[in-house]
Amino acid sequence: KTVVKVANRTFWFALLAGVGSFYYVTKKDRTPGVQLPHDPTKKTIVVLGSGWGATSFLNTLDTTEYNVVVVSPKNFFLFTPLLPSVAVGTLSPRSIIQPTRYVTRHKTRAVEVIEAEAQHVDVANKTVSFIDNSDIQGAVSSTTIPYDYLVYAVGAEVQTFGIPGVTDHACFMKELNDAEKMQRRFLDCLESAAFHGQSQEEIERLLHIVVVGGGPTGVELSGELHDFLEEDLKSWYPELADKIKITLVEALPSVLPMFSKRLIEYTMSTFKESKIDILTQTMVKEVKDKSVTLALPDKSVIEMPCGMVVWAAGNKGRAITQDLMSQLPTAQTNKRGITIDEYMEMKGTNGSIFAIGDCTTSSHAPTAQVASQQGAYLARAFAQRVKRDQLEANVAELERSAAMILHEDERKKVVDELEGAKRQLAKFKIRPFTYSHQGTLAYIGSDKAIADLPFLNGSFASGGFLTFYFWRSAYLSTLFSLRNRTLVATDWVRTKVFGRDVSRE
Ligand code: FAD
Ligand code: NAI
Incomplete structure (x- = not known):
């Protein structure tokens, strides 16, 4: 009886504490306090972007000693790992984005957030020019x-790669509106296939989805499409569901080259069971309105009819990045991206430009994991820079005093102090960036995920249902806010209980 009583009380106490802390955290998040104003005596950091690197930088940065301005064409952060789930309606678009102001309004000093696209960085004059290219503009829409x-x-x-027809006919899977567009187009293919009197041949074409690129984006998207088909479309389009075909096209001999061989084989066999066709060593040569042109391993070229093509064939540097690099032709010679040192400093810029994430080239893969660690590191390095600046100012001040004091005893005291300050400054080093790999994860559909995790100086490969739950909990905890975690978790429950929505907005 006593045990039941204690358990009962503990339960209610834990529930109350849980609800209380949830209320407290959400309330605190929604009511940011008064911030210090911009201070013209402090240095200004301009941040370009609001993605993984920039948001992680802003999350970690102590703004007390800096004025900060953020410029990005998107006024939000996008949690890219869950983007393919949005494309099939497992998650709502708004669940995986976080307004940048939700971060900046909680900073000690006010951060200016400007929704604009940077067009040019002038390295010599240390300026950035940007424009408001949104639909609605005020009297001022460009500035430097x-x-x-x-x-x-x-x-x-x-x-x-300049492949004909990609920009005109394919969907991408990079930004939030890409996922929304893909969802609309896929449902349009279904409804057009259901149109009265459609021929069998046309139905098969409309229901054939080609995913180009066997990297993690293409694989995860194929897995999500398969789940949509199995869990929802079979109920709402019973006459069409078994005609839906997913083909994944990859130019290399295998998909997911960054994963261990065992996990590649596991993915290939899971896709085989899921009836997702994988065409390896096959190169897409052209994308047309109703087909894709493929160069097969035997060098023959065929045209494959399809209703929709999703292009997930990798990334390249932006035009503004190329423009920036072209101003430093001797220091920036790697065409694949910005060359940085171990302090994230863009080579050739004398410590005025720091580059992080996918716009750089380094020994690390262009992933969210790398970008976010670089962003957090850089914010900590800026805090160290404040300390270094203070030490430098102290040395300069003591040097001035030593030169002015005439009394020998007093001067000796100051000179001793100066020597000490100089030693402290000489010892002061900003620590270089070190990357800590937390593992590589990917969802492959059918409630299965794969993971290559670092383990005792080696790696541990795992795949299946348990890894799927690990994948979910890992991404849930990686989401930057309690709000997003709650929205994503409730979306998962909503999808499990009610299924995905098949209305075409
Ligand atoms: P981004 O996050 O792309 O941010 C760039 C920012 O710059 C954006 O806010 C953009 O709006 C802004 N911007 C663009 N042009 C301008 C301009 N001219 N001026 C100012 N701002 C500009 N990585 C993982 O580690 N794990 C995963 O599971 C994973 N899954 C992924 C799934 C998908 C579908 C995709 C597309 C990528 C995935 N990645 C994953 C890769 C990861 O998203 C990138 O490596 C990461 O986004 C890089 O961060 P970043 O800050 O460099 O760039
Ligand atoms: P990717 O560059 O990793 O893969 C693109 C694939 O497309 C390549 O394998 C390439 O051979 C293939 N390809 C290119 N042109 C082709 C053509 N014409 N025909 C057929 N195939 C063609 O790109 P992805 O998947 O978008 O990933 C980008 C980055 O984001 C990577 O660094 C990746 O590691 C990271 N990422 C990580 C995820 C994870 O960890 N779960 C998920 C998604 C992305």
Whole structure:
């Protein structure tokens, strides 16, 4: 009886504490306090971008000693790992984005957030020019501002390799509106296939989805499409569901080259069971309105009819990045991206520009994991920079005093102090960036995920249902806010209980 009583009380106490802390955290998140104003005596950091690198930088940065301005064409952060889930309606678009102001309004000093696209960085004059290219503009829609430090985190854009028809006919899977567009187009294919009197041949074409690129984006999207088909479309389009076909096209001999061989084989066999066709060593040569042209391993070229093509064939640097690099032709020679040192400093810029994430080239893969660690590191390095600046100012002040004091005893005291301050400054080093790999994860559909995790100086490969739950909990905890975690978790429950929506907005 006593045990039941204690358990009962503990339960109610834990529930109350849980609800109370949830209320407290959400209330605190929604009511940011008064911030310090911009201070003209402090240095200004201009941040370009609001993605993984920039948001992680802003989350970690102590703004007390800096004025900060953020410029990005999107006024939000997008949690890219869950983007394919949005494309099939497992998650709502708004569940995986976080307004940048939800971060900046909680900073000690006010951060200016400007929704604009940076067009040009002038390295010599330390300025950035940007324009408001949204639908609605005010009287001022373009301007140039100066910076003391530039944190350059504009990411990358879709690589089309100049292949004909990609831009006109394919969907991408990079931004939030790409996922929304793909969802609309896929449902349009279904409804057009259901149109009265459609021929069998046309139905098969409309229901054939071609995913180009066997990297993690293409694989995860194929898995999500398969789930949509199995869990929802079979109920709402019973006459069409078994005609839906997903083909994944990859130019290399295998998909997911960054995963261990065992997990590649596991993915291939799971896709085989899921009836997702994988065409390896097959190159897409052209995308047309109703077909894709493929170069097969035997060098023959065929035209494959399809209703929709999703292009997930990798990324390349943005035009603004190329423009920036072209101003430093001797220091920036790697065409694949910005060359940085171990402090994230863009080579050739004398410590005024720091670049992080997908716009850079380094020994690390262009992933969210790398970009976010670089962003957090850079914010900590800026805090160290404040300390270094203070030590330098102290040395300069003591040097001035030592030169002015005439009394020998007093001067000796100051000179001793100066020697001490100089030693402290000489010892002061900003720590270089070190990357800590947390593992590589991917969802492959049918409630299965794969994971290559670092383990005792080696790696541990796992795949299946348990890894799927690990994948979900890992991404849930990686989401930047309690709000997003709650929205994503409730979306997962909503999808499990009610299924995905098949209305075409
Ligand atoms: P981004 O996050 O792309 O941010 C770039 C920012 O710059 C954006 O806010 C953009 O609006 C802004 N910007 C663009 N142009 C300008 C301009 N001219 N001026 C100012 N701002 C500009 N990685 C993982 O580690 N794990 C995963 O599971 C994973 N899943 C992914 C799934 C998908 C579908 C995709 C597309 C990518 C995935 N990635 C994953 C890769 C990861 O998203 C990128 O490596 C990461 O976004 C890079 O961060 P970033 O800050 O460099 O760029
Ligand atoms: P990717 O560059 O990793 O893969 C693109 C694939 O498309 C390549 O394998 C390439 O061979 C293939 N390809 C290119 N042109 C082709 C053509 N014409 N025909 C057929 N195939 C063609 O791109 P992805 O998947 O978008 O990933 C980008 C980055 O984001 C990577 O660094 C990746 O690691 C990261 N990412 C990580 C995820 C995860 O960890 N779960 C999920 C998604 C992305």
